[in-house]
Amino acid sequence: MRNIIKIVLAILFFICLADMPYGYYQLVRFVAFIGxxxxxxxxxxxxxxxxxxxxxxxxxxxxxxxxxxLGRELWNIVDVIVGIGLIISIWKQPKKSNT
Incomplete structure (x- = not known):
C-alpha cells in the first residue's frame, strides 16, 4: 500500500510539470495531503x-x-524533487528478513 501511494503521488507530481487546469493542482494538493x-x-x-x-x-x-x-517555477522544482524522492524511497526500503 505504501508503494502504491508513493507511485501515485510521484506520477501526479510529474504531471504537474505540464500546463494543466488549476483544478488539477487543487486535486493534487488534496491527494498529496491525504497520501x-x-x-x-x-x-x-x-x-x-x-x-x-x-x-x-x-x-x-x-x-x-x-x-x-511559491510561484509556478518553484512549485515545479518542489514537485520534481519530491517525486524523485518518493521513487528513490521505494528502492531504498530496508529488506525484510525471513526469520
Missing part, C-alpha cells in the same frame, strides 16, 4: 521518527486549506 498523512501515520505506528517528520512536513506543504504561494 502524506497516511504515510506519516504509518511511520508513527512503526516508530520511524525521521520518515514521519519528512512526510508530516510534506503533508503540511501540500495541504489544500491554506495556499502556500
Amino acid at each position: 502524506f498523512s497516511i504515510l506519516t501515520y504509518q511511520d508513527y505506528q512503526q516508530g520511524k521518527q525521521t520518515e514521519m517528520f519528512i512526510y508530516g512536513v510534506l503533508a503540511l506543504l501540500f495541504q489544500p486549506f491554506l495556499k502556500i504561494a
